[in-house]
Amino acid sequence: MGYMKKVFDSPRHIGVHFALLNMISLSFILVYTGEHVMTFLLGWEIAALSAWLLVIWDYTSQKVRFAGFNYLVSTHIGLIFLVAAFMILYTQTQSWYLNDFGDWMSLHPGKVRNTVFLLLxxxxxxxSAFFPFHSWLPRAHAAAPAHVSALMSGVIHKAGLYALVHFLMLSGTPDEWMGWFLIGFSATSALVGGLYTVGQRDLKRLLGYSSTENVGIAGIGFGVGCLGLTWNMPLLVALGFGGGLLHVLNHAFFKCQLFYAAGCVYQVKHVIDIERLGGLFKLMPVTAMCFIIGGVAISALPPFNGFASEFMIYSGLFTDNPINLWAKLTLVLVAAALAFVGAVSALSITRAFGVVFLGSARDTTLPEGHEASRWMLAPMGIHAFGTVLLGVAPTLGFAMVAAPTALFLHSVPDVFALEALQSVVSLLTRIGAISGALVLTLLALLWLKSYVFRPHPQRHATWGCGYSAANTRMQYTGASFSSDFSKPFKNVMVLLKRQKPPKGYFPTDSYVITDCVDAVERRLFAVIGHGDESASELSRQLREDDPRLAFAGALVGLVVIAALVVLAEGALP
Known part of the structure; x- marks a missing residue:
């Protein structure tokens, strides 16, 4: 309620809003428990449409409507690929049950299974917004209310990861290339998603790109688990799938927490533009502490939960394998890329926290600000507690994902499966002990600073080097903080700059505004859009020159599509 009090215009809106939230919850029951294709697709589609209606809640804004349209189109393009995979599997099994699909895929490796795998x-x-299919996510997060963004990041777009794990579980032993494909695809998503976070002005858009990064990290774990199945290495299976699933759980805690913090900032300041904020730590200390806890966790730093799950994936990447030197070297390189992603995430969170919560207020036209209400602090505090708890006791988190992890070990003798799971628990126990010691040390240092070595507060003006006209704009901005890092990646992090340089001896009005835009949207989709325009222009010219020729072209196109369907039906045994 606290996150929506400025949006609701009447009690009717409240009822509609909560009805949509309930529809999402019920639809995911169908997705997670359904064994029939129609049940699965029904829940899948209801969840997508309900989420779309929540995203466009403030439909009076063109930006919000476009974000909702982008999300709706993206999710239905994904539905087309999903239905295509199900249709191919139906032609093989003459059944609409997911278990029958899995039985067939586990017994029939080959081109058809490979095609189905790529479609799925x-x-x-x-x-789940992997790169390069991610463009809908940051737009939707920026447009939706904060608690809807938290729901999407913590639950809705996790449905893609659940479905991926479910079908990997049903498919039996994967081909080796599938594991390598998942690792490469996911590592690319983690790298690019992490880089995009560094240049964002919109705080929620930054967190949206961070979700692309973190689903990539979980996908690396799933790819490692697939290699473990192929190489018959139970420990690698447990570390890969266990680490990936644990990271999905941990991400739901710390990412929701960060979105709630962004929502608190928006309710107080009415903007989430990083470059206009500043000095909020003194006004919103609880929100600031929750944000930094989530930021440390999302950067995979001890002692919070993100460290435990990523350390499991690291352990899988460094596990000795019996294949060849090139496989070992490739996994080490992936581990190095994962370490780089963690460093980039730490830089991004440091930039966001430093600019938003430290320093002084940059825009004096914004409301002065105060701490958010307890109704808004309560869910954020619950998630912060979970982030800390799963960091100091990661075995509690692994206990929640141990059952699905064990299902991947069904083909392994029980002795080896139990040994692999016990090794994971032992590793997490040591991580928890280290994290617990760090938490106690931090609490002791805070207590000493607050009660023993408490300094007397003093207030002084900042030394301005003799310049008497200093103002609050004379601070580090987010763009200046990350400019040196961004330069080597300018082909990925496309920077837009609008400026009016100072002129004359006594310049009056000057400014510079920078923003990082999505290279995929500007380049790849621009090429697609240009091709679509060319095709439309050709079709228009044909209609104007000779309508009969245009009709014949459309008829030939339909015949070709029908022929492809018939040939595909005949090619499938």
Whole structure:
């Protein structure tokens, strides 16, 4: 309620809003428990449409409507790939049950299974916003209310990861290339998503790109688990799938927490533009502490939960394998890329926290600000507690994902499966002990600073080097903080700059505004859009020159599509 009090215009809106939230909850029961294709697709579609209506809640804004349209189109393109995969599997099994699909895929490796695998990965990547299918996510997060963004990041777009794991579980032993494909695809998503976070002005858009990064990290774990199945290495299976699933759980805690913090900032300041904020730590200390806890966790730093799950994935990447030197070297390089992603995430969170919560207020036209209400602090505090708890006791989190992890070990003798799971628990126990010691040390230092070595507060003006006209704009901005890092990645992090340089001896009005835009949207989709325009222009010219020729072209196109369907039906045994 606290996050929506400025949006609701009447009690009717409240009822509609909560009805949509309930529809999402009920639809995911169908997705997670359904064994029939129609049940699965029904829940899948209801969840997508309900989420779309929540995203466009403030439909009076053109930006919000466009974000909702982008999300709706993306999710239905993914649905097309999903239905295509199901249709191919139906032609093989003459059944609409998911278990029958899995039985057939586990017994029939080959081109058809490979095609189905690629179709499913594409569909689920669109749902979970892997790069380069991610463009809908930052737009939707920026447009939706904060608690809807938290719901989307913590639950809705996790459905793609669930479906991916479900079908990997049903498919039996994967081919080796599938594991390598998932690792490469996911590592690319983690790298690019992490880089995009560094240049964002919109705080919620930054967190949206961070979700692309974190689903990539979980996908690396799933790819490692697939290699473990192929190489018959139970420990690698447990570390890969266990680490990936644990990271999905941990991400739901710290990412929701960060979105709630962004929502608190918006309710107080009415903007989430990083470059206009500043000095909020003194006004919103609880929100600031929750944000930094989530930021440390999302950067995979101890002692919070993100460290535990990523350390499991690291352990899988460094596990000795019996294949060859090139496989070992490739996994080490992936581990190095994962370490770089963690460093980039730490830079991004440091930039956001430093500019938003430290320093002085940059825009004096905004409301002065105060701490958010307890109704808004309560859910954020609950998630912060979970983030800390799963960091100091990661075995509690692994206990929640141990059952699905064990299902991937069904083909392994029980002795080896139990040994692998016990090794994971032992590793997490040591991580928890280290994290617990760090938490106690931090609490002791805070107590000493607050009660023993408490300094007397003093207030002084900042030394301005003799310049007497200093103002609040004379601070580090987000763009200046990350400019040196962004330069080597300018082909990925496309920077837009609008400026009016000072002129004359006594300049009056000057400014510079920078923003990082999505290279995929500007380049790849621009090429697609240009091709679509060319095709439309050609079609228009044909209609004007000779309508009969245009009709014949459309008829030939339909015949070609029908022929492809018939040939595909005949090619499938």
């Amino acid at each position: 990965v594409t569909s689920f990547a669109l749902k």
